[in-house]
Amino acid sequence: MAAYWSEAWDGPPLYSQSYGSESSVVRMHSGNGEHEEMDRRAIRCFEQALQDMDLEDERLRSCLADYFAWATTVYMAAYPHSPGDVPPDLRLPRWSWNGLVR
Numbered sequence: 001m002a003a004y005w006s007e008a009w010d011g012p013p014l015y016s017q018s019y020g021s022e023s024s025v026v027r028m029h030s031g032n033g034e035h036e037e038m039d040r041r042a043i044r045c046f047e048q049a050l051q052d053m054d055l056e057d058e059r060l061r062s063c064l065a066d067y068f069a070w071a072t073t074v075y076m077a078a079y080p081h082s083p084g085d086v087p088p089d090l091r092l093p094r095w096s097w098n099g100l101v102r
Contacts, residue, residue, distance in 0.1 A: 008067070008095050015092065022090040030079035030086055039072045059097070067095045 003014040004025070016022070046068045055061045075093060079085040094101035 004092075007092055010094055010096065010101075013092075021088075022092040023086050023088050025092075026076060026079065026090055027083040027086045029076035030083040031081065033080050035077070035080075036073075039077065042072055043069050063095075063097055066099065070095075070100065 003019060007013050007015045043065075047065050050061050050065060055064075071093075
């Protein structure tokens with residue numbers, strides 16, 4: 001996870017070079033149907049974890065929470081019907097202080 005998050009936040013491509021492609025990550029999260037309630041729970045757990053670790057930097061906490069919520073509800077939920085629907089050439093999305101880097 002550290003390698004993935006580091007790469008997503010414009011760090012070195014350690015995840016892509018060592019562990020797998022973005023398409024393989026999305027496939028792991030695909031084919032499970034719609035699961036909005038589970039997504040909301042996961043987001044609440046992540047936000048609670050940020051509070052539990054006493055992350056005092058509000059901007060950083062907010063930015064991390066925004067990334068997790070976006071990745072959970074948009075990117076990883078994009079192919080609910082089948083992992084086979086995931087394109088083979090997805091690129092790991094990049095995130096910054098201002099959100100998704102286009």
